[in-house]
Amino acid sequence: xxxxxxxxxxxxxxxxxxxxxxxxxxxxxxxxxxxxxxxxxxxxxxxxxxxxxxxxxxxxxxxxxxxxxxxxxxxxxxxxxxxxxxxxxxxxxxxxxxxxxxxxxxxxxxxxxxxxxxxxxxxxxxxxxxxxxxxxxxxxxxxxxxx
Amino acid sequence: xxxxxxxxxxxxxxxxxxxxxxxxxxxxxxxxxxxxxxxxxxxxxxxxxxxxxxxxxxxxxxxxxxxxxxxxxxxxxxxxxxxxxxxxxxxxxxxxxxxxxxxxxxxxxxxxxxxxxxxxxxxxxxxxxxxxxxxxxxxxxxxxxxxxxxxxxxxxxxxxxxxxxxxxxxxxxxxxxxxxxxxxxxxxxxxxxxxxxxxxxxxxxxxxxxxxxxxxxxxxxxxxxxxxxxxxxxxxxxxxxxxxxxxxxxxxxxxxxxxxxxxxxxxxxxxxxxxxxxxxxxxxxxxxxxxxxxxxxxxxxxxxxxxxxxxxxxxxxxxxxxxxxxxxxxxxxxxxxxxxxxxxxxxxxxxxxxxxxxxxxxxxxxxxxxxxxxxxxxxxxxxxxxxxxxxxxxxxxxxxxxxxxxxxxxxxxxxxxxxxxxxxxxxxxxxxxxxxxxxxxxxxxxxxxxxxxxxxxxxxxxxxxxxxxxxxxxxxxxxxxxxxxxxxxxxxxxxxxxxxxxxxxxxxxxxxxxxxxxxxxxxxxxxxxxxxxxxxxxxxxxxxxxxxxxxxxxxxxxxxxxxxxxxxxxxxxxxxxxxxxxxxxxxxxxxxxxxxxxxxxxxxxxxxxxxxxxxxxxxxxxxxxxxxxxxxxxxxxxxxxxxxxxxxxxxxxxxxxxxxxxxxxxxxxxxxxxxxxxxxxxxxxxxxxxxxxxxxxxxxxxxxxxxxxxxxxxxxxxxxxxxxxx
Numbered sequence: 005x006x007x008x009x010x011x012x013x014x015x016x017x018x019x020x021x022x023x024x025x026x027x028x029x030x031x032x033x034x035x036x037x038x039x040x041x042x043x044x045x046x047x048x049x050x051x052x053x054x055x056x057x058x059x060x061x062x063x064x065x066x067x068x069x070x071x072x073x074x075x076x077x078x079x080x081x082x083x084x085x086x087x088x089x090x091x092x093x094x095x096x097x098x099x100x101x102x103x104x105x106x107x108x109x110x111x112x113x114x115x116x117x118x119x120x121x122x123x124x125x126x127x128x129x130x131x132x133x134x135x136x137x138x139x140x141x142x143x144x145x146x147x148x149x150x151x
Numbered sequence: 152x153x154x155x156x157x158x159x160x161x162x163x164x165x166x167x168x169x170x171x172x173x174x175x176x177x178x179x180x181x182x183x184x185x186x187x188x189x190x191x192x193x194x195x196x197x198x199x200x201x202x203x204x205x206x207x208x209x210x211x212x213x214x215x216x217x218x219x220x221x222x223x224x225x226x227x228x229x230x231x232x233x234x235x236x237x238x239x240x241x242x243x244x245x246x247x248x249x250x251x252x253x254x255x256x257x258x259x260x261x262x263x264x265x266x267x268x269x270x271x272x273x274x275x276x277x278x279x280x281x282x283x284x285x286x287x288x289x290x291x292x293x294x295x296x297x298x299x300x301x302x303x304x305x306x307x308x309x310x311x312x313x314x315x316x317x318x319x320x321x322x323x324x325x326x327x328x329x330x331x332x333x334x335x336x337x338x339x340x341x342x343x344x345x346x347x348x349x350x351x352x353x354x355x356x357x358x359x360x361x362x363x364x365x366x367x368x369x370x371x372x373x374x375x376x377x378x379x380x381x382x383x384x385x386x387x388x389x390x391x392x393x394x395x396x397x398x399x400x401x402x403x404x405x406x407x408x409x410x411x412x413x414x415x416x417x418x419x420x421x422x423x424x425x426x427x428x429x430x431x432x433x434x435x436x437x438x439x440x441x442x443x444x445x446x447x448x449x450x451x452x453x454x455x456x457x458x459x460x461x462x463x464x465x466x467x468x469x470x471x472x473x474x475x476x477x478x479x480x481x482x483x484x485x486x487x488x489x490x491x492x493x494x495x496x497x498x499x500x501x502x503x504x505x506x507x508x509x510x511x512x513x514x515x516x517x518x519x520x521x522x523x524x525x526x527x528x529x530x531x532x533x534x535x536x537x538x539x540x541x542x543x544x545x546x547x548x549x550x551x552x553x554x555x556x557x558x559x560x561x562x563x564x565x566x567x568x569x570x571x572x573x574x575x576x577x578x579x580x581x582x583x584x585x586x587x588x589x590x591x592x593x594x595x596x597x598x599x600x601x602x603x604x605x606x607x608x609x610x611x612x613x614x615x616x617x618x619x620x621x622x623x624x625x626x627x628x629x630x631x632x633x634x635x636x637x638x639x640x641x642x643x644x645x646x647x648x649x650x651x652x653x654x655x656x657x658x659x660x661x662x663x664x665x666x667x668x669x670x671x672x673x674x675x676x677x678x679x680x681x682x683x684x685x686x687x688x689x690x691x692x693x694x695x696x697x698x699x700x701x702x703x704x705x706x707x708x709x710x711x712x713x714x715x716x717x718x719x720x721x722x723x724x725x726x727x728x729x730x731x732x733x734x735x736x737x738x739x740x741x742x743x744x745x746x747x748x749x750x751x752x753x754x755x756x757x758x759x760x761x762x763x764x765x766x767x768x769x770x771x772x773x774x775x776x777x778x779x780x781x782x783x784x785x786x787x788x789x790x791x792x793x794x795x796x797x798x799x800x801x802x803x804x805x806x807x808x809x810x811x812x813x814x815x816x817x818x819x820x821x822x823x824x825x826x827x828x829x830x831x832x833x834x835x836x837x838x839x840x841x842x843x844x845x846x847x848x849x850x851x852x853x854x855x856x857x858x859x860x861x862x863x864x865x866x867x868x869x870x871x872x873x874x875x876x877x
Contacts (some may be wrong), residue, residue, distance in 0.1 A: 036170065036177040039174070040176065041325045041407065042799045095612075132804050134324060134375050134377070136768060137771035137774060139771055139810060141807070
């Protein structure tokens with residue numbers, strides 16, 4: 005099936021098998037920051053923004069995303085750069101495998117205007133991290149969200 | 152301009168935060184083929200026949216390998232599979248989706264055999280044998296002994312007996328294991344999500360009969376490991392062998408469900424103990440047996456032994472006898488998980504201290520105070536010599552700094568408002584660092600330096616920490632140092648990142664390399680200056696003249712002076728011993744039995760702290776893993792050997808919502824190791840200390856409602872708490 009995906013502002017027209025997962029299509033398009041960490045939509049390493057909302061792309065068929073506007077952790081704008089700076093200062097990444105999912109989710113939370121630490125924690129709880137114990141990630145997001 | 156001791160953000164982050172860090176699945180080669188494995192649904196079965204005929208007819212299938220293929224393809228050794236998830240065959244296809252279609256078409260005839268899952272059942276004389284050639288399921292049995300434990304027990308005022316069971320943990324690094332291999336007819340190159348590229352190279356070369364010089368192993372970015380990637384796994388050999396046989400690039404990346412069975416598990420130790428104490432609370436003798444539930448193959452050598460040898464912990468116990476027994480069962484093989492024997496030793500001895508304190512009616516702080524080792528170095532009863540430290544002082548300061556008594560008072564106050572809060576602490580000494588490590592340092596002609604380390608960082612930030620250590624030794628700005636790792640083309644041999652050894656072993660090797668390089672450059676500078684120079688801040692000076700490092704290196708490259716510009720240093724690093732005190736507070740909901748970790752505080756004497764930002768990161772992340780061991784995680788098998796927690800949806804790796812608030816402190820007066828870096832290691836300390844602190848906190852909370860309750864296992868699930876309360 006022919007579908008179109010707009011990824012980080014770039015339009016892609018791709019021919020995909022109906023059974024193909026969006027995460028695999030994005031990775032084949034070169035968006036390697038979208039990572040596969042599980043097969044049950046639990047870990048969140050494949051989280052991207054689809055039409056403004058964080059979605060685990062291992063749980064979506066590429067054909068379901070036809071026409072979608074997608075942002076990955078490769079994206080760059082003021083908010084994403086602020087998040088990158090805060091993640092670095094707070095030592096919010098260790099092995100880095102979950103970091104893309106954390107960044108895209110954090111981007112959504114900041115854009116949405118999170119109001120409290122509890123909201124940050126709840127918002128990030130869909131992405132698993134095995135290295136950091138989460139605190140530095142939470143602190144980095146709070147800083148960018150002005151909390 | 153000292154860099155060591157400063158909280159410098161990581162140089163690695165630029166790649167990671169821009170999605171540019173390349174993990175093994177990101178390695179793309181033209182004509183890539185994809186490998187997958189047929190894995191046994193049975194825990195124990197004879198493999199009668201593997202039939203590829205239908206699979207080979209599937210579109211895109213290139214090759215298949217099974218038990219009949221011999222050589223490196225040693226599937227189902229002895230004609231049987233010994234745990235659910237053990238590979239019996241391999242299929243290679245042009246596309247991942249076609250690969251999985253084909254894997255379903257491989258027909259395997261199994262003859263199921265009775266499986267043995269429980270260590271006590273495995274020890275019975277009539278138990279099914281996991282490995283018939285051994286004649287028993289006991290694969291390792293060793294006694295560690297010192298002093299006169301029998302007499303000490305006889306003379307003790309009280310003898311306390313018990314058993315503590317530590318669950319199986321699935322390490323769950325966020326990146327599953329994976330391998331890419333390619334052979335161009337000349338050199339075999341392997342990328343692997345591993346902690347041990349040097350071992351991968353050695354094992355692959357051996358399996359294929361290739362000289363080491365024609366095998367190159369590369370560790371790309373690795374998405375966590377925690378000990379689960381420190382063995383060379385069969386898949387690494389098989390994928391390399393397939394690439395070699397097919398002369399094509401082959402990639403295998405485990406799915407999470409696959410990884411849960413095909414990557415090693417951790418912990419799974421049980422201690423039966425008998426301890427003698429005097430009325431005034433001195434522990435006179437510790438005796439017992441540590442059983443390891445080793446799984447189907449004895450890959451996790453030494454886990455029960457480390458737990459046995461470190462069982463005395465930071466306490467002066469003069470008499471002991473502990474047996475370390477490893478028992479085969481039909482489960483995924485057991486191996487290292489963050490701490491590998493020391494978390495178990497610490498949890499065991501801390502529980503024993505509490506048990507004895509309860510029997511004697513003694514305060515839990517007081518009993519430790521009376522038993523702590525007073526003078527370092529100290530040789531423990533099993534012959535392990537703790538190097539440096541001042542345990543009594545660090546213990547008292549730690550408890551004070553962490554606010555232990557204030558937290559106890561706060562919990563009492565909150566109890567009046569109906570909140571049930573428990574507070575616990577733990578004390579530990581642990582053993583880190585072993586073996587040798589290699590550093591290759593090159594002076595570049597622009598005055599910058601390139602370090603090739605044999606360390607294998609996978610999240611620790613060692614490129615940053617090594618650059619700090621080197622910048623101080625070379626007296627140059629950190630920005631002039633670039634660190635490469637994880638490639639056997641750079642360094643001939645080494646061990647890697649594990650056992651909290653990296654900055655101590657690899658950092659010390661880097662310091663030695665820097666010293667040697669300075670000597671070399673000084674020789675060349677002497678030739679250029681005509682007098683014996685003094686080095687400072689990148690400049691050689693004597694007789695009123697000076698040359699910069701850059702000028703010296705250029706002169707050497709042009710043949711005007713002689714020096715080695717690339718030096719290699721190999722450093723042998725003996726063990727060193729961190730010490731610390733940790734405190735945890737939890738809140739208990741008596742209706743549901745649910746326990747929420749509220750806060751976690753650590754005070755560690757780990758010697759020199761190279762980078763407090765990164766060290767705190769290790770402490771915080773390590774603490775949550777230990778907390779999760781105390782409260783959430785467990786690999787559960789049914790009686791047939793089916794893994795009932797086969798993926799992250801069933802196995803509870805904590806999320807941000809479960810994480811407590813952490814505070815990390817390092818000792819006011821640290822006791823450095825004797826190594827050039829003065830470090831002791833921080834990678835595992837918090838994982839070691841956090842489980843016993845949380846267990847004590849949970850017990851403290853439960854005892855507010857039901858005095859006398861004792862916890863004798865991990866994890867403590869809500870159901871356990873609920874039952875203990877009734």
